[in-house]
Amino acid sequence: xxxxxxxxxxxxxxxxxxxxxxxxxxxxxxxxxxxxxxxxxxxxxxxxxxxxxxxxxxxxxxxxxxxxxxxxxxxxxxxxxxxxxxxxxxxxxxxxxxxxxxxxxxxxxxxxxxxxxxxxxxxxxxxxxxxxxxxxxxxxxxxxxxxxxxxxxxxxxxxxxxxxxxxxxxxxxxxxxxxxxxxxxxxxxxxxxxxxxxxxxxxxxxxxxxxxxxxxxxxxxxxxxxxxxxxxxxxxxxxxxxxxxxxxxxxxxxxxxxxxxxxxxxxxxxxxxxxxxxxxxxxxxxxxxxxxxxxxxxxxxxxxxxxxxxxxxxxxxxxxxx
Amino acid sequence: xxxxxxxxxxxxxxxxxxxxxxxxxxxxxxxxxxxxxxxxxxxxxxxxxxxxxxxxxxxxxxxxxxxxxxxxxxxxxxxxxxxxxxxxxxxxxxxxxxxxxxxxxxxxxxxxxxxxxxxxxxxxxxxxxxxxxxxxxxxxxxxxxxxxxxxxxxxxxxxxxxxxxxxxxxxxxxxxxxxx
Amino acid sequence: xxxxxxxxxxxxxxxxxxxxxxxxxxxxxxxxxxxxxxxxxxxxxxxxxxxxxxxxxxxxxxxxxxxxxxxxxxxxxxxxxxxxxxxxxxxxxxxxxxxxxxxxxxxxxxxxxxxxxxxxxxxxxxxxxxxxxxxxxxxxxxxxxxxxxxxxxxxxxxxxxxxxxxxxxxxxxxxxxxxxxxxxxxxxxxxxxxxxxxxxxxxxxxxxxxxxxxxxxxxxxxxxxxxxxxxxxxxxxxxxxxxxxxxxxxxxxxxxxxxxxxxxxxxxxxxxxxxxxxxxxxxxxxxxxxxxxxxxxxxxxxxxxxxxxxxxxxxxxxxxxxxxxxxxxxxxxxxxxxxxxxxxxxxxxxxxxxxxxxxxxxxxxxxxxxxxxxxxxxxxxxxxxxxxxxxxxxxxxxxxxxxxxxxxxxxxxxxxxxxxxxxxxxxxxxxxxx
Ligand code: NA
Ligand code: NA
Numbered sequence: 001x002x003x004x005x006x007x008x009x010x011x012x013x014x015x016x017x018x019x020x021x022x023x024x025x026x027x028x029x030x031x032x033x034x035x036x037x038x039x040x041x042x043x044x045x046x047x048x049x050x051x052x053x054x055x056x057x058x059x060x061x062x063x064x065x066x067x068x069x070x071x072x073x074x075x076x077x078x079x080x081x082x083x084x085x086x087x088x089x090x091x092x093x094x095x096x097x098x099x100x101x102x103x104x105x106x107x108x109x110x111x112x113x114x115x116x117x118x119x120x121x122x123x124x125x126x127x128x129x130x131x132x133x134x135x136x137x138x139x140x141x142x143x144x145x146x147x148x149x150x151x152x153x154x155x156x157x158x159x160x161x162x163x164x165x166x167x168x169x170x171x172x173x174x175x176x177x178x179x180x181x182x183x184x185x186x187x188x189x190x191x192x193x194x195x196x197x198x199x200x201x202x203x204x205x206x207x208x209x210x211x212x213x214x215x216x217x218x219x220x221x222x223x224x225x226x227x228x229x230x231x232x233x234x235x236x237x238x239x240x241x242x243x244x245x246x247x248x249x250x251x252x253x254x255x256x257x258x259x260x261x262x263x264x265x266x267x268x269x270x271x272x273x274x275x276x277x278x279x280x281x282x283x284x285x286x287x288x289x290x291x292x293x294x295x296x297x298x299x300x301x302x303x304x305x306x307x308x309x310x311x312x313x314x315x316x317x318x319x320x321x322x
Numbered sequence: 323x324x325x326x327x328x329x330x331x332x333x334x335x336x337x338x339x340x341x342x343x344x345x346x347x348x349x350x351x352x353x354x355x356x357x358x359x360x361x362x363x364x365x366x367x368x369x370x371x372x373x374x375x376x377x378x379x380x381x382x383x384x385x386x387x388x389x390x391x392x393x394x395x396x397x398x399x400x401x402x403x404x405x406x407x408x409x410x411x412x413x414x415x416x417x418x419x420x421x422x423x424x425x426x427x428x429x430x431x432x433x434x435x436x437x438x439x440x441x442x443x444x445x446x447x448x449x450x451x452x453x454x455x456x457x458x459x460x461x462x463x464x465x466x467x468x469x470x471x472x473x474x475x476x477x478x479x480x481x482x483x484x485x486x487x488x489x490x491x492x493x494x495x496x497x498x499x500x501x502x
Numbered sequence: 503x504x505x506x507x508x509x510x511x512x513x514x515x516x517x518x519x520x521x522x523x524x525x526x527x528x529x530x531x532x533x534x535x536x537x538x539x540x541x542x543x544x545x546x547x548x549x550x551x552x553x554x555x556x557x558x559x560x561x562x563x564x565x566x567x568x569x570x571x572x573x574x575x576x577x578x579x580x581x582x583x584x585x586x587x588x589x590x591x592x593x594x595x596x597x598x599x600x601x602x603x604x605x606x607x608x609x610x611x612x613x614x615x616x617x618x619x620x621x622x623x624x625x626x627x628x629x630x631x632x633x634x635x636x637x638x639x640x641x642x643x644x645x646x647x648x649x650x651x652x653x654x655x656x657x658x659x660x661x662x663x664x665x666x667x668x669x670x671x672x673x674x675x676x677x678x679x680x681x682x683x684x685x686x687x688x689x690x691x692x693x694x695x696x697x698x699x700x701x702x703x704x705x706x707x708x709x710x711x712x713x714x715x716x717x718x719x720x721x722x723x724x725x726x727x728x729x730x731x732x733x734x735x736x737x738x739x740x741x742x743x744x745x746x747x748x749x750x751x752x753x754x755x756x757x758x759x760x761x762x763x764x765x766x767x768x769x770x771x772x773x774x775x776x777x778x779x780x781x782x783x784x785x786x787x788x789x790x791x792x793x794x795x796x797x798x799x800x801x802x803x804x805x806x807x808x809x810x811x812x813x814x815x816x817x818x819x820x821x822x823x824x825x826x827x828x829x830x831x832x833x834x835x836x837x838x839x840x841x842x843x844x845x846x847x848x849x850x851x852x853x854x855x856x857x858x859x860x861x862x863x864x865x866x867x868x869x870x871x872x873x874x875x876x877x878x879x880x881x882x883x884x885x886x887x888x889x890x891x892x893x894x895x896x897x898x899x900x901x902x903x904x905x906x907x908x909x910x911x912x913x914x915x916x917x918x919x920x921x922x923x924x925x926x927x928x929x930x931x932x933x934x935x936x
Binding site: 346349350352353354356357358360361363364368378381382385386388389390391392393394395396399401402403404405407408409410411421422424425428429432433435436439440442443446464465468471475 | 516517518519520521522523524525526528529532542543545546547550553554555556558559562563566741742743745746748749750752753772775776778779780781782783784785786787788791836837838840841880881886
């Protein structure tokens with residue numbers, strides 16, 4: 001073992017430099033296939049100068065601490081949700097209805113987009129090299145029973161929904177008329193099963209299938225939150241590499257990032273079919289319905305998020321729709 | 323002088339007592355606070371169908387003060403969890419007192435290192451200004467319990483190490499008298 | 503590999519000389535940090551983040567609730583009801599004690615509280631009836647473990663948290679093993695005492711009198727019997743999370759203890775609060791140091807290396823599972839259940855899942871195994887506590903203890919290990935998990 005951050009850049013020519021890549025994803029997730037592909041590509045193109053060890057499934061901790069460790073340099077690279085604990089603007093990748101479908105997501109989260117450029121800037125200020133967004137699909141809403149007036153924003157839905165602890169999740173759900181409840185991720189399935197909550201938001205169809213598939217009866221594709229995780233790396237470590245190795249790393253991550261945009265839709269479709277096979281009623285809201293909900297959230301919820309994300313960032317994001 | 327003599331002579335020291343009383347006060351306040359925060363969150367959701375927004379952020383801070391002061395109180399009362407095999411299977415005497423001294427020293431050193439890590443952790447929290455997601459409360463409010471708690475743990479271990487030195491010296495003096 | 507060896511040596515040496523267990527874990531971490539050349543700055547933040555969970559807040563609250571119910575007089579009322587039902591055979595009070603432990607276990611989160619509460623109520627009565635000291639003390643030591651096998655359970659909360667699995671499912675997984683142990687303990691107790699002429703047996707009531715006495719006792723015990731119903735009904739009925747149930751049972755125990763059974767005074771309340779926070783604190787600092795240690799173990803690939811070691815002996819999953827159990831028995835001989843579960847879960851869970859054991863079944867295996875560890879010397883906290891309460895030297899307790907280990911503990915452990923349905927049928931039924 002040994003922290004590679006300490007001896008980064010001066011690895012002797014015959015000793016490979018071993019980098020640790022931490023991910024949030026289970027071993028059989030598309031993100032793990034991508035991580036393996038990156039490790040292979042980097043090792044091959046650097047002729048074995050750089051080796052990447054993958055620690056999947058949050059083995060090295062949840063995304064909050066993994067990100068902090070990227071800042072410190074005790075973990076070298078990660079594929080995680082960027083937390084907002086060090087800079088509230090970093091929560092903006094999960095802005096509700098920032099996008100309303102895969103085609104939009106390809107533009108908004110693409111390398112070089114307004115959001116990506118901002119993320120490069122914010123991460124750099126913390127000593128983190130931002131290597132690109134990774135689209136895993138769209139977070140859906142699922143529950144054991146149907147809400148009242150699903151399509152009437154603001155009407156009391158009569159559903160208590162587990163949300164993750166962030167304004168981006170809690171505020172729009174409250175505005176739409178759900179009662180948001182914070183339950184730890186690990187307890188979400190039993191909380192739904194026993195009825196402490198009626199349902200939850202927080203997972204793509206894939207996660208829903210594996211985590212609560214046997215328990216839920218309904219799944220709604222609402223396009224409210226893109227599961228927009230990110231590739232990050234310790235900045236100092238990145239800077240210490242030769243220009244050639246830097247380029248190899250940038251290319252490898254960008255390739256998988258771009259490919260995720262192409263794969264996400266099929267991935268979601270696949271797991272929604274699997275959910276249906278379990279007997280879950282999968283409801284795909286129509287374009288008009290999604291647009292209606294998006295308009296509501298953008299006018300009602302976004303002003304509340306302004307203090308968190310800053311108006312500079314939010315205005316820039318809005319400009320994309322105008 | 324025996325172990326209990328040493329302990330009793332300190333019991334009435336103003337600083338020693340005040341320190342313990344402050345810990346007890348924090349333990350009572352955090353204990354009640356944790357109980358009331360959790361139950362009111364539950365009752366609000368169950369009876370009024372509303373969520374006590376972001377209560378878990380406040381709860382966890384109280385909980386950490388509870389844990390760390392509770393733990394430092396454990397060092398004060400010498401009831402940290404031990405395997406305690408030696409004390410059961412070894413007879414009183416020189417060997418035991420030397421091992422006691424060594425254990426006491428080792429615990430002190432380990433506590434001090436732990437304490438130093440906590441110091442670095444809190445300093446990092448102040449520099450990075452990490453905040454909770456909903457209320458944007460500084461995380462150091464909870465994290466500093468680690469520094470305070472472990473400082474107390476180190477302090478108590480230091481005092482008890484000093485006790486062990488005294489006791490070992492007594493043990494050896496007595497031993498010499500018996501031998502000579 | 504040599505890093506892990508030294509880390510393990512550091513752990514065992516510090517444990518043996520009596521360094522508090524959290525610091526022994528920490529000593530082991532420091533060895534890995536030094537030999538592995540790690541920058542330690544991330545370790546405490548990692549531990550802190552792991553321990554900042556709402557689920558863990560259930561620990562002080564369940565300890566407090568158990569303490570309030572013990573001091574408030576609830577334990578005593580429970581014992582009285584059980585006594586009417588099974589107290590009238592030779593050795594029957596032994597069964598009363600075992601069953602009372604199981605019922606008290608449905609209130610209390612800890613085995614320690616169960617031993618001290620039921621033990622201090624039952625042992626004096628049993629001695630008066632002529633029961634042998636060593637036998638009774640050994641029996642309460644084993645039966646006390648039911649406090650952690652019958653939900654709610656601090657040990658299972660910690661297991662679920664460290665293993666990233668459901669608390670409620672882990673609770674349910676240990677119920678059947680717990681009930682099996684109740685039955686086996688009672689039978690073994692009756693067999694061991696069948697020829698003991700010194701035991702006086704209370705006169706047998708006829709059915710009607712029994713019913714009358716039972717009714718009277720049951721009415722006075724109602725508030726006590728409601729307590730487990732609130733806790734378990736609340737969690738499995740979807741009203742509250744485990745943490746909330748812990749808080750509500752405190753809120754329930756306070757008026758019952760103060761006004762109904764009148765066992766609580768302000769002084770007692772204050773003492774109980776202080777003791778509970780103290781106990782929770784010493785557990786949580788251990789959690790913190792074990793999180794640090796297990797993070798280093800993961801970075802050093804300890805589970806994989808251990809698996810390789812086991813596989814080198816045999817690649818038969820049954821043999822590997824047996825070896826894992828032996829490994830845990832050895833750990834259980836060195837430390838108490840909570841420390842042991844915190845140490846074993848992160849290392850062994852990845853191995854057993856490879857062998858096709860689900861985390862929920864492993865809850866039952868590790869629960870029974872390390873529960874047994876509470877009574878296996880040299881480190882046998884329940885045995886010593888029971889000996890202290892019962893005034894019995896450890897050597898007098900050995901005969902019954904070994905009988906219980908060979909004829910109750912080990913058979914139950916084997917069932918939990920090799921018959922998945924044994925522990926899984928209940929979580930499957932209630933929670934619908936696979
Ligand atoms: Na219990
Ligand atoms: Na043991």
